[in-house]
Amino acid sequence: MSEQRIPKRSEVDKAYTWAIEDIYPSDKAWAADLAKLKAVPAKLMTYKGRLSESGDTLLGFLQLSDEISVLVDSLANYAQRKSDEDTAVAVYQAMTGQLMSTYVEINSAGSFETPELIAISDERMAELYKEQPALELYRLNLDRIRRKKAHVLTEAEEKIMALAGDAMSTPENIFSMFSDADLKFPDAVDKDGSAHQVTHGSYSPLMMQSDRELRKSAFESMYHTYDKFRNTMAATLSAQIKSVQFYAKARKYDSSLQAALDANEVPVEVYTNLIQAVHDNMHYMYDYVALRKKLLGVDELHFYDLYAHMVSDVEMKITFEEAKETVLKALAPMGEDYLKIMREGFENRWIDVYENEGKASGAYSAGARVHPFVMLNHKDTLNCMFTLAHEMGHAIHSYLSNKNQPVAYSDYVIFVAEVASTCNEALLMQYLLKTTEDKKQKAYLINYFLEQFRTTLYRQTMFAEFELKINELVSQGESLTADGLCEIYRELNKLYFGDGIVLDDEIALEWARIPHFYYNYYVYQYATGYSAAIALSTRILREGEGAVKDYIGFLSGGCSKTPIELLKDAGVDMATAQPINDALKLFGELIGQMDELMK
Template sequence: MVKNRNEIDEKYTWDLSTVFATDEAWEAELAEIMTALDEAKAFEGTLSESGQALLAVTDAQLALMRRIEKLYVYASMKNDQDTREAKYQEFQAKATSAYAKFSQVFAFFEPELLEISDETYAQFVKAAPGLEAYAHYFEKLFQNRPHVLSKSEEAILAAASEVLSAGSETFSILNNADLEFPNVKNEKGEEVQLSHGNYITIVESKDREVRKGAYEAMYATYKQFQHVFAKTLQTTVKTHNLNATLRHYASAREAALARNFVPEAVYDTLVSAVNKHLPLLHRYIKLRKEVLGLDDLKMYDMYTSLAETDVAYTYEEALVKSEEALAILGEDYLNRVKTAFKNRWIDVHENAGKRSGAYSGGSYDTNAFMLLNWQDTLNNLYTLVHETGHSMHSSYTRENQPYVYGDYSIFLAEIASTTNENILTEHLLNEVEDDATRFAILNNYLDGFRGTIFRQTQFAEFEQAIHLADQKGEVLTSEYLNSLYADLNEKYYGLAKEDNPQIQYEWARIPHFYYDFYVFQYSTGFAAATALAEKIVNGTQEDKDKYISYLSAGSSDYPINVMQKAGVDMTKEDYLNDAFKVFERRLDELEALVSKLKE
């Protein structure tokens, strides 16, 4: 039975008293913030009066946001530890309202700032040298000038935002609330209702009939509603393209990547490099077919583990293993890891009502907390080092950057976490002695690489294709989307679309296609992390120092520049080719191990 929160040993829970000592202290801070927000309304219309005025408004805005973020962290994490508690549901709602009020109060900031000419801004900096601390922050905002509309036009778009998000919201409601899946049989032969939550577990089954049943039931449901999903996706794509046109971008992709100042060359380079290396994926598919002993490998055979051995770690064993692996990053990094592990930064075990999954969170003025739902598995060991990577990134950034640059873009976020995973893989492979465990580790790595770099790039190709098609006047019917997706899937996996008819409907269940060119960052992040881990494990002290500099950079520079300083140029193919070399090396080893185990 799942324990209640009060039955969990305190040492396995995060210590949120380091954020606010008591709930009463949180409530007092909320009251002070709401008063401060009311007082901040007086700033509107004053920003362009002088350099001192610009500095005062900017200081006030960032100071209030810093306080609100800390307020929200406490409320949201208290709620996550047991989502059934009405008190913390209310706390989170109040913190969200504080965010909303902040946005309303400071809605004037960017429009007023962008009305300041370059010449006037230069005069302001001379008159108020304190503005120099915000140079990069303002530089990024000023780059939006060509894409910011008049106040009246911006007001119209803001008013229409709820209508324009209808496609995405309709998809979410249909997919998460209204869609009902049929009953299927699990490994025990029991009938269970298929759901988003249990689908992956069932399709990973060692029993082929079980995974086939779940797979066919899942896509039969999406086939039934394919026309509705085509309409929700088409509506979202049209919204992205309309927004790009109105804001004077050449395409929706350019508009989306501009938010993180990422050149489109990064996207195109990724797709080109992955396509060149598809023969490696085909080799892995062939090996999977051989190990499973199948003449007719299907898409529903992609997710079951090839390993016969289940590698298990207790939480305490995982802490030790993580410290051993991450020690390669140096004494300072390891000491930070030990601090996180010992000082209750982590909420470890599942309890009734606790939020599912795992994450790293916190704000500039808190610890970089981690939420887990621990199980004694190899995957959970990887989850621990993954979230630790995020937390160390946050720790270094917050210690080395002022608040204005004390966070990092999504484009950079997954690199730190996945670098840790790659370092762990190297460590485990170096110390493992038996072939069965080695097989399981290699299989885990290759499946992760396939599911991230290959699969997410396939998604990225599809996303770009449908936006371009709409831009050219193509109607995104279900027939069009099915055909496009089936062709792409056949290209990537080398499995005939005629033999895998259900996969043509997969596009209908992927929420990321509504996120506006988000998915490619999973692939670039994984590839960059693979290249960085190779440098850390096999390179010089300078490579490690550069990596720590990346962790410390926050948003003080553009993401592409941060990565170049770390030794990875993401506008070129080199880092991707380096990642594929690692994949090929480990594929070679798994192929050799399969041959050895057959003897």
Template sequence: MVLQRNEINEKDTWDLSTIYPTDQAWEEALKDLTEKLEKVVQYEGHLLDSADSLLEITEFSLEMERQMEKLYVYAHMKNDQDTREAKYQEYYAKAMTLYSQLDQAFSFYEPEFMEISEEQYADFLEAQPKLQVYQHYFDKLLQGKDHVLSQREEELLAGAGEIFGSASETFAILDNADIVFPFVKDEDGNEVQLSHGVYMRLMESKNREVRRGAYQALYATYEQFQHTYAKTLQTNVKVQNYRAKVRNYKSARHAALAANFVPESVYDNLVAAVRKHLPLLHRYLELRSKILGISDLKMYDVYTPLSSVEYSFTYQEALKKAEEALSVLGEDYLSRVKRAFSERWIDVYENQGKRSGAYSGGSYDTNAFMLLNWQDNLDNLFTLVHETGHSMHSSYTRETQPYVYGDYSIFLAEIASTTNENILTEKLLEEVEDDATRFAILNNFLDGFRGTVFRQTQFAEFEHAIHQADQNGEVLTSDFLNKLYADLNQEYYGLSKEDNPEIQYEWARIPHFYYNYYVYQYSTGFAAASALAEKIVHGSQEDRDRYIDYLKAGKSDYPLNVMRKAGVDMEKEDYLNDAFAVFERRLNEFEALVEKLGLA
């Protein structure tokens, strides 16, 4: 049974009192920032009066944003730890409202800044040396000049920010708090209530009937709500397409990638490379079918581990194993990891109402917290090092960069996390000689690659297709979404959609479809991480130093430049082909072990 929040041991919860000591302190900070908003109007129309005014207004806006992020993080995480609590739903709503008001108040900034001439820009930088730290920030703004609207239009868009986010919020409440899953039988024949966490555990069951029961029960529930989920997703897609259109972008994808200064060819190269290598996935699934001894592989057979070796970890064992693997990154990196593990940066276990999944989050002035829903298995060990990768990236960036560059683009975010996963795989394969255990580790890697590269690219194709469909006037009904998703799933997995009818509803439960072209970066990130991990584990100290420099870079340079300095050129296809070469090499070893161990 999933515990209530107050039944979880405090040491296994994150310590949000390090952000604000009490809820009252948060409320006072909210009030203080709300009052400061009233001062913003005095700056309107004066941004380019002088170099000093540009500096003053820029620093004031960044300071307000910095305080806002801290307020938001507290409310967001308090809400995530139990989405049923009305108090923190209200906090979150207030934070979102203030965020929107802040955006609206400073909506004059970009239109006014775009009026600066090249001569005036150069003069300002020379006249006020303190502006020079913001030069890259200003340069990036100027690159988006064609997509900045008039001041009045910017005000209107900023004022609608909370409304634009309502579809995502509705999905989150429905999927984490309101939806009630039925009871199903577990491996011991006990009736257990499905939740997001329980479902994933049952999908790894050795008992096919348990897997089938959980799978069918979960998707039968989503089938009941398919029209509501379709409406929330359609609304979100319309919001992104509308924003892109009014800002003069070709498409929502163009707008999303341009925000990270990433050309759309990077996205298209990914899809093309993955589709070219789908035979590798089909080969792996055929092998999986043989090992399981079934002739009719179904989607609920894709997640169960193939190994009989109980290569699982308690949470405490996982912390130790993570520290051992990540020590290759140096003493300073390891000391940061130990701080995160010992100083309650992590919310470990599932509880009633807690947001599903896992993430790393925080702001410039907080710890780099992690949310987990821990289960004692190898997959969760990889989740731990994955989120730790994000948190260490945040730690290095915030410590090294001023606030204006003290974050990193989402394009770079998934690289640090999946580099850690690849390092862990290398470490485990390096220390384990036993064939059966190597089989388990390779199985985990192949499944991870399937889930991160193949699956997320499938998601990326689906996401782009629904945005294009809406842009072309198609109505995103549940029937349309079901068919599109089922067809794509059949192409990727090679499993008949007629034999797997439930999978057509899977789109409804994917929160990342509300993140606006986020998922493709899991795939590009994993591929880049594969190259970086090879350099870190088998390369020189210089390679490791360049990687740490990448972690420190934040937004001080363009994402693709940061990666080139780290040793990976993501505008070329080489890094993708190299990643698939690693997958094929490990698939070959896996096949050899299957034969050697007589498993098929």
């Protein structure tokens, strides 16, 4: 692929594009299935008021729901993947819009499902199972719906909650529009006086630059701009937390944390255990800060020094073909069955590899039922090789869950989603560390690994603790002000980074630019998923076949059990702090290795 010019979609070698035709051979075939979907609302309405009528009626409704899921999966994946190939092609944006409109109609037509299922008495449910034994397949899903009976309101109250939905999503929309669209940042200036544009996209690369004056300038550009709007950002975040609190109270939960975690059947203790475990292992972070200060050779370490490379003058150019070969070697401990699926993805065009004009940025895996589709924008870097391993972890998770679970249980929740991808990354890293002999390259790899620990386990846990603290304040009737939010955030940075770094005034405002605080207790899952993945990869390398068998069972589980149960079956108990403690112990060992290599 030429680095001189980004090719048009039509110019990309077909071998490096995904086989979208495996879903539909043409737009015309897609349109035929959309016509079928448009007939669904009328079919759903024939079941309204009848779900407790007989076992056959309830089974028919649930089977229709499965058919809808399969149809929507194909329609959505085709339209969205085609749209991402070239976002300038309006036809696929229009197709996605048509699908969404139809899906809204389906949701509206089927809105009777939860209230009716909850209204069925336990005695009547027992009779329905006896009448139609095939309903046993759906018992877990039915139990999941019915266990929320205490949190479902009257029909009139539910209508009010539905009407409030748009208003409750407004804070996130305001934040996104203001932060992403309206805010403009002054240029950063490097040591030679040259200007560099500061945007949300350019900020992270600027913070990795070796030029310290440029990093400091970019840091100040970002936070001094947010400082001008600190009260606006505080009011927006306060509105978000109040919306979350409203939902929790209206749904009769003990706390907003319980309400958020209940959706994924995750106990509150998992969240609080994570924070406590990181607190208990904070000394490793202080060791990291000391090592970073030492390797950068600075008198004082500042927050704008946290992303600069500790190992310089190392370039690892890795072509896509080399990346595939290395990933396969690294994942050899997973066994031949796992590698066979990986090769199938490589050889049968599951992956859209290179950038083209108009193609969506970033990377992802979409778990279509026909087979997963992986988007990359490969650039021959170390990071891109890890991205390949990461997204193929997601892909194989989806593939195995779809293959081994019925439609009703083939999807998996966010809590476990990052485990499979990160486990692949951990195995790749361990392989590279084992096979790399050049000391500087090895140090470069350890630096990469250390940054994953710092930014995923410590940073995301700090975010999670901040979110918990501000929710608790609002639940106690306290107001969230800019000064109050800055004070909480400043103290958390002091706790998490220790005395080895200068507590720059600007960092107290970081909360103002973090979109995840509008995602309702989402970020903790990055840290728990990372801990679980480190534990699983360690067990696979240590125990071999037995551990692999358990892990494949986890990947094949979909949502057939709670996420905690699925991980426990794989050998990791996330209801305890042990996986987090073990992961952070490895972090400490890597710091020691890095220090020794760089002497």
